[in-house]
Amino acid sequence: MKHAAKQLLTKIFLSQAAKIIRKYNPTVVVVAGSVGKTSTKLAIAKFLSEKYKVQYENGNYNVPLSVPFVVTGQRLPSIYNIFGWFKAWLVGQKILKDGYQYEVVVLEYGIDHIGEMNQFSLLGQPDIAVITAVADEHMEFLKDIDTVAKEELSLLKFSKQTIINSDLVDQRHIDKYIEPDANFETVGKSKLNNYLLTSQRTNLGRLKLNVKSKDGKFMVESETHMLGEHSLTALALASVVAHKLGLSVTKIEQAINNYNNPPGRMNLLDGIKDSVVIDDTYNASPVATKAALDALYLAPIEHRIALLGNMNELGNISAEAHRKVGAHCKADKLELVVTLGKDANKYLAPVASKNGCRVVTAKSPVEAARIIEQFMSPKSIVLAKGSQNGVYAEEAVKLLLKTPSKASSLLVRQSPAWLATKKAQFPDID
Numbered sequence: 101m102k103h104a105a106k107q108l109l110t111k112i113f114l115s116q117a118a119k120i121i122r123k124y125n126p127t128v129v130v131v132a133g134s135v136g137k138t139s140t141k142l143a144i145a146k147f148l149s150e151k152y153k154v155q156y157e158n159g160n161y162n163v164p165l166s167v168p169f170v171v172t173g174q175r176l177p178s179i180y181n182i183f184g185w186f187k188a189w190l191v192g193q194k195i196l197k198d199g200y201q202y203e204v205v206v207l208e209y210g211i212d213h214i215g216e217m218n219q220f221s222l223l224g225q226p227d228i229a230v231i232t233a234v235a236d237e238h239m240e241f242l243k244d245i246d247t248v249a250k251e252e253l254s255l256l257k258f259s260k261q262t263i264i265n266s267d268l269v270d271q272r273h274i275d276k277y278i279e280p281d282a283n284f285e286t287v288g289k290s291k292l293n294n295y296l297l298t299s300q301r302t303n304l305g306r307l308k309l310n311v312k313s314k315d316g317k318f319m320v321e322s323e324t325h326m327l328g329e330h331s332l333t334a335l336a337l338a339s340v341v342a343h344k345l346g347l348s349v350t351k352i353e354q355a356i357n358n359y360n361n362p363p364g365r366m367n368l369l370d371g372i373k374d375s376v377v378i379d380d381t382y383n384a385s386p387v388a389t390k391a392a393l394d395a396l397y398l399a400p401i402e403h404r405i406a407l408l409g410n411m412n413e414l415g416n417i418s419a420e421a422h423r424k425v426g427a428h429c430k431a432d433k434l435e436l437v438v439t440l441g442k443d444a445n446k447y448l449a450p451v452a453s454k455n456g457c458r459v460v461t462a463k464s465p466v467e468a469a470r471i472i473e474q475f476m477s478p479k480s481i482v483l484a485k486g487s488q489n490g491v492y493a494e495e496a497v498k499l500l501l502k503t504p505s506k507a508s509s510l511l512v513r514q515s516p517a518w519l520a521t522k523k524a525q526f527p528d529i530d
Contacts, residue, residue: 102179109185110165114222116192117168121224124200126155128224129341132209132217132255133232133265134248135385136334137162139365140232143338145206147355151347155202158362162210164219168192170207171223204345209255212413217251221258228344229259230337233268235387236417243415249273256282263340265333266293268387287311287336297336299329301398307332309356311339318343322356327378328395330388331366335359364494364512366392370502372473375480376401377501381494382512384411384487386421390428392485397433401481404434407468408448409486409493410441419447426451429459436460436475440468441491464526465492469499476500488513492522495529 121128129148131141138160145156157170166176172192177184207226211217234249249270256262256278264274266288278284285294295318298310307326312319320339326332335356342352361367364382371377376399380392389411396404406429414421422443429437429452437459439449445461453459462468472482482500486493494511501507508514513522523529 106165106179109179110219111222112189113168113192114164114219116189116196117171118222118224120171120192120195120200121205123196126200126202127152127204127228127345128226129204129206129345130209130220130226130229130255130259131207131232132211132229132252133268134235134252135268135388136232136265136330137208137210138382139331139361140230140334140337141206141208142362143334143359144230144341146359147338147342147347147352148204148206148345150342150351150355152203152345153201154204154206156206157208160208160210162208163212164216164222167207167209167220167223171205211251214247214251217254220255224258226255226259227261228341229255229262230341231255231262231264231269232333232337233265233387234270234273235268235385236414236421246273246276250277253277256284259283261285261344263287263337265337266290267297267333285340287333287340295336295340297332299332309335309339311336318349320349320352320356322353324356325360325368326366327368327399328366328391329398330391330395331361362512363510366395367510369497369510371476371480371482371500372502373476373480374478375476375482375500377497378481378483379494379497379511380483380485381409381492381497384409384485384491386411386414386425389425389485392483393425393428396481396483397430399481401479403477403480405436405438405472405475405480405482406434407438407440407472407482407484407486407493407496408444409439409465409484409491410444412487412489412491414443418443422447423451427455429455429457431456431458434458435480436472438462438468438471440465440486440493440496444486444491464528465495466499466526466528466530468493469496472496472500490525492526492529495522495526 262284266286287295367379369377426448498507
């Protein structure tokens with residue numbers, strides 16, 4: 101009954117949002133992909149806000165049922181709150197009657213089941229779709245990487261034009277699952293792409309981004325606040341979308357220079373003992389965790405520590421995925437590896453140890469922070485990376501901040517509801 105009710109509500113609210121879009125004709129930009137969706141969506145929204153009135157959601161309202169609520173600017177009611185659903189529908193009807201104030205809507209499409217992407221087609225054709233990656237995700241339902249590719253790339257069947265991050269979408273999948281007449285362009289580090297992404301590192305370790313079209317008609321160049329190479333992809337994709345929607349090179353370069361990552365996504369924070377903390381605790385996947393480690397290795401500080409939490413929702417590939425991340429831990433680059441979570445402790449830790457790393461396992465984020473604090477020295481740099489349930493590595497970061505009072509604004513998942521959820525799992529969280 102619950103599933104049937106959910107399906108019915110999804111159809112009702114997607115249909116209503118589609119009517120709003122058809123009537124008022126805002127430009128619709130959609131972001132999909134296995135990893136990097138939220139960061140890319142937020143970068144696109146921030147860039148486009150330089151010129152347009154943009155509607156978007158800061159969090160990850162990205163499943164078929166929640167996406168219509170981004171269009172109407174509402175929060176998702178409880179599945180059993182009949183009055184809440186009716187009230188939400190009335191808000192949508194009021195918009196249809198009175199008008200819509202946004203010129204651009206930026207949406208995130210997330211999938212974890214076969215056929216789910218097709219549900220989004222009820223919302224109509226996006227003006228621009230962006231595919232960030234095809235990688236391991238929700239493998240307990242999607243089973244293998246070819247299924248992931250087929251599902252993610254099916255977005256092209258109902259999008260007017262698509263931009264693909266070719267660095268994280270295999271050409272084999274592009275050839276296999278995209279129709280020859282599909283309207284798409286690629287962005288990446290190869291010169292074969294429609295838009296070439298290059299970068300240089302400044303003296304402070306931050307990155308300068310360059311994006312240039314193959315025909316030479318578009319080129320932006322700007323210093324960023326980013327430390328990790330993988331963080332540049334979101335800015336490059338946002339630059340191309342902004343260019344297609346009429347922003348000047350000057351505005352795009354200003355947007356690149358002004359952009360800061362949202363909480364929990366490769367943010368550089370001041371830590372205790374004159375340390376630096378790389379807070380990448382929003383979520384974790386094999387691709388993103390290895391990229392975060394690569395960024396840590398490039399940091400111009402020799403005393404490096406990595407807190408690596410569980411990567412959740414990997415199904416039967418979880419053990420091997422954690423082992424591969426363990427193999428990516430380099431003894432000559434890391435003073436210490438601390439693991440947190442069942443699979444990280446069981447599979448990642450032994451491989452990292454075999455690789456020559458000093459490894460300590462932790463049962464809670466509080467314990468992880470206490471371990472790290474003991475090993476820290478002045479000028480240490482600490483990477484914190486992990487998924488949500490059973491990990492919550494941001495609570496370790498909280499204890500390592502130079503100014504803990506800023507935690508509520510700097511860190512992810514700091515609402516009373518989230519803190520209660522965490523404390524239920526880890527009683528030692530204060």
